[in-house]
Amino acid sequence: EADIYQTPRYLVIGTGKKITLECSQTMGHDKMYWYQQDPGMELHLIHYSYGVNSTEKGDLSSESTVSRIRTEHFPLTLESARPSHTSQYLCASSELWNTEAFFGQGTRLTVV
């Protein structure tokens, strides 16, 4: 069973609010990822990290930011949420780039 956790699972917030989506893993993985998935659409990588103090943008432009101060923690922040940010956000981790990735349960965000 994968030890990667996302909170909250569901979130409904108003436009303009600042939010942080949490992702934690207990496997000691250096590589962590954030994906965005609109309903019925494919996954898109929005952020990834090689390890502590490393963050990179993915293939899909995102207004969110991430930080990696500790190996186990990779939070994603939206400074001012908008309805266009309504989506599912999935966090994952892996030991290396080409090893199995473990996914969290996802956070379903609705901005009203």
Place this chain on the structure above:
Amino acid sequence: KNEVEQSPQNLTAQEGEFITINCSYSVGISALHWLQQHPGGGIVSLFMLSSGKKKHGRLIATINIQEKHSSLHITASHPRDSAVYICAVNGNQFYFGTGTSLTVIP
């Protein structure tokens, strides 16, 4: 053009049928992943392949690096196999297919 193409997009099968989902990719890769996404949104990694074939229970995944093609097979399908199956590859970044939505009818 998508770097990863999956077929079919939608698949309905009777319980017990043998199912095949195909994935073709156009980039150089170090590994290919098959993922399973249930209606609640959670994703589980089924296989990670860099060559050959892997088997886990009723699931079999194969990859042909030369042809840039992978297949996921489900033997003796069951309604609990109903999910979206996603092919993803590690190139210089991750690329994902759009998924195959499988429904297995009792």
